[in-house]
Amino acid sequence: MQASSRRWWWYGVYLAVMLAFGVAVHAAGKRVDYSWRWERIPQYLISDDGTEMKAPFDGFVSIAADQKSLTLKELKGGRTQVLSGFDDLLVGDGDLVFQNDPLARKRGWVAGPLTIGLWMTLKISAIALLFSMLFGLIAGLGRVAKNPAVYGLATSYVELIRGTPLLVQIFIFYFFVGTVLKLSAFTAGVAALAVFTGAYVAEIIRAGIEAIPRGQMEAARSLGMSVPQAMRHVVLPQAFRKTLPPLAGQFINLIKDSSLVSVMALTDLTKAGREVVASTFSPFEVWFTVAAMYLLLTGTLSILVRRLEKKLAHD
Amino acid sequence: MTDTQADVLIDVRGVCKTFANGVVALQDVSLQVRRGEVVCIVGPSGSGKSTLLRTLNALETISSGDVVVLGQSVHAARVDLDRLRARVGMVFQSFNLFPHKTALENLMLAPLVVSRTPAAEVRTRCEALLAKVGLADKHDAHPAQLSGGQQQRVAIARALAMQPDIMLFDEPTSALDPEKVNEVLDVMKLLAGEGMTMCVVTHEMGFARAVADRVVFMEAGEIVHQAAPASFFDAPDNERLRGFLGQILK
Ligand SMILES: Nc1ncnc2c1ncn2[C@@H]1O[C@H](COP(=O)(O)OP(=O)(O)OP(=O)(O)O)[C@@H](O)[C@H]1O
Numbered sequence: 354m355q356a357s358s359r360r361w362w363w364y365g366v367y368l369a370v371m372l373a374f375g376v377a378v379h380a381a382g383k384r385v386d387y388s389w390r391w392e393r394i395p396q397y398l399i400s401d402d403g404t405e406m407k408a409p410f411d412g413f414v415s416i417a418a419d420q421k422s423l424t425l426k427e428l429k430g431g432r433t434q435v436l437s438g439f440d441d442l443l444v445g446d447g448d449l450v451f452q453n454d455p456l457a458r459k460r461g462w463v464a465g466p467l468t469i470g471l472w473m474t475l476k477i478s479a480i481a482l483l484f485s486m487l488f489g490l491i492a493g494l495g496r497v498a499k500n501p502a503v504y505g506l507a508t509s510y511v512e513l514i515r516g517t518p519l520l521v522q523i524f525i526f527y528f529f530v531g532t533v534l535k536l537s538a539f540t541a542g543v544a545a546l547a548v549f550t551g552a553y554v555a556e557i558i559r560a561g562i563e564a565i566p567r568g569q570m571e572a573a574r575s576l577g578m579s580v581p582q583a584m585r586h587v588v589l590p591q592a593f594r595k596t597l598p599p600l601a602g603q604f605i606n607l608i609k610d611s612s613l614v615s616v617m618a619l620t621d622l623t624k625a626g627r628e629v630v631a632s633t634f635s636p637f638e639v640w641f642t643v644a645a646m647y648l649l650l651t652g653t654l655s656i657l658v659r660r661l662e663k664k665l666a667h668d
Numbered sequence: 669m670t671d672t673q674a675d676v677l678i679d680v681r682g683v684c685k686t687f688a689n690g691v692v693a694l695q696d697v698s699l700q701v702r703r704g705e706v707v708c709i710v711g712p713s714g715s716g717k718s719t720l721l722r723t724l725n726a727l728e729t730i731s732s733g734d735v736v737v738l739g740q741s742v743h744a745a746r747v748d749l750d751r752l753r754a755r756v757g758m759v760f761q762s763f764n765l766f767p768h769k770t771a772l773e774n775l776m777l778a779p780l781v782v783s784r785t786p787a788a789e790v791r792t793r794c795e796a797l798l799a800k801v802g803l804a805d806k807h808d809a810h811p812a813q814l815s816g817g818q819q820q821r822v823a824i825a826r827a828l829a830m831q832p833d834i835m836l837f838d839e840p841t842s843a844l845d846p847e848k849v850n851e852v853l854d855v856m857k858l859l860a861g862e863g864m865t866m867c868v869v870t871h872e873m874g875f876a877r878a879v880a881d882r883v884v885f886m887e888a889g890e891i892v893h894q895a896a897p898a899s900f901f902d903a904p905d906n907e908r909l910r911g912f913l914g915q916i917l918k
């Protein structure tokens with residue numbers, strides 16, 4: 354009874370502090386003479402603008418009698434293009450249009466720039482995560498290898514990456530590696546993030562492997578298993594459980610670090626935020642929204658990992 | 669000697685072992701074990717018993733000498749160690765069961781991965797082995813849910829699952845509560861009775877006397893004396909052995 358009422362008291366303290374913080378932020382917003390326009394934000398998340406159909410080339414428009422389809426005849430050339438399935442016409446019969454002019458609109462809900470940016474961030478992070486696992490596993494195994502060449506290479510990779518700022522690495526990937534290998538901005542961005550995170554994953558995996566008692570490897574070897582077999586079936590599964598919490602932390606970092614690829618020509622969530630700020634002049638609302646969207650990603654990942662941990666703990 | 673050379677499953681010839689830190693663990697050790705023999709190795713702590721046992725399946729390297737197991741020179745450069753180890757079972761003081769697998773999975777892993785035997789066949793064999801060590805009802809238990817004695821019996825069954833020709837035991841009962849010791853020794857007696865070739869490092873003198881064909885006494889990295897249990901315990905004709913027995917039988 355005593356203990357539980359004290360507990361409630363501390364919950365109260367927590368709520369009070371959070372509330373005070375909220376009020377302080379609100380008051381600070383008032384003081385700077387800023388007009389909050391939250392109502393402008395939703396359209397950048399999702400809008401009912403629909404999608405426009407654009408002219409693939411210069412030409413003349415002719416509209417069918419039932420207004421349900423239109424034909425575009427190329428100005429200098431023989432091509433024709435028939436468009437149908439739209440809801441609103443944006444041109445008249447006989448109009449001359451140029452390439453990329455809007456011809457018609459299909460109504461419906463479409464993702465706004467922030468949502469598209471979120472999707473881009475998710476895509477970059479997910480692909481980088483997969484590759485960072487791969488790089489990290491290989492380098493982590495290299496870090497516990499006895500072979501001096503393997504050990505040396507793995508160690509150099511880890512030290513090189515951990516000793517330089519991610520932003521610098523991104524520039525190197527974008528301007529140097531990307532140019533030499535003719536990578537797209539997307540590939541270069543994913544590669545930079547995967548290589549960066551892989552170095553940290555390697556150290557986590559190394560620590561996980563070293564935390565497994567030597568007797569496990571010896572027992573497996575004494576049964577006739579090779580080192581790779583023992584690693585795969587005995588050591589790594591145990592190391593994986595031990596490393597799940599730090600790995601999850603690293604992957605949450607990966608999502609946040611991905612905001613740095615916005616320096617490339619890549620419209621991720623952060624870049625989308627900058628663009629929306631430029632067109633709305635509502636930086637406060639936009640950045641709060643962007644922060645909330647990152648939280649959504651990292652929070653979801655946290656919850657998924659906690660579930661996995663529980664599941665592994667049970668069996 | 670009436671035995672043919674082929675009956676010598678373990679032949680240790682003049683083995684020396686110096687660890688990287690300079691500790692001399694084995695000095696000119698020679699030992700032969702024939703098919704079906706049970707050899708118990710006793711001696712004070714640090715005398716090199718574990719080291720000797722671990723050189724037999726190359727968990728430990730040697731500095732000089734030769735170890736021939738099942739006709740193969742264990743420490744030669746071109747030996748298929750994995751295949752040889754599969755034929756030599758080992759039981760550790762600290763069990764070393766795989767904690768992420770159930771008892772039955774512990775047994776089945778190596779046969780499935782190493783010998784690529786069909787799963788159904790492996791399962792039948794492993795279930796029979798668990799029943800043999802008295803754990804038919806513990807298939808699905810994880811090591812953490814088993815007592816020390818039960819874990820060590822699973823570990824013995826796991827080694828047997830590879831159908832080895834030789835079993836090595838390194839103080840298999842030293843980590844157990846006193847009341848659990850006999851359940852493990854009973855399994856080992858059963859194996860000895862079936863004719864398994866066994867090398868057992870142990871402090872259980874009762875077991876050595878009852879089960880061993882030969883008892884080997886090590887001290888300071890050397891084999892000081894070896895004899896059949898009757899003469900070893902009752903009429904030890906070696907000064908250092910008498911000192912050791914006097915210590916532990918006090
Ligand atoms: N990996 C190692 N590196 C260095 N020295 C070692 C190593 N393993 C064992 N030794 C040393 O070698 C000697 C023999 O050790 P060993 O473990 O073989 O003894 P033991 O007879 O099994 O002793 P116990 O009864 O305590 O198990 C000891 O002095 C020990 O300290």
Ligand SMILES: [Mg+2]
Nearest residue numbers: 717718719839
């Ligand atoms: Mg020992």
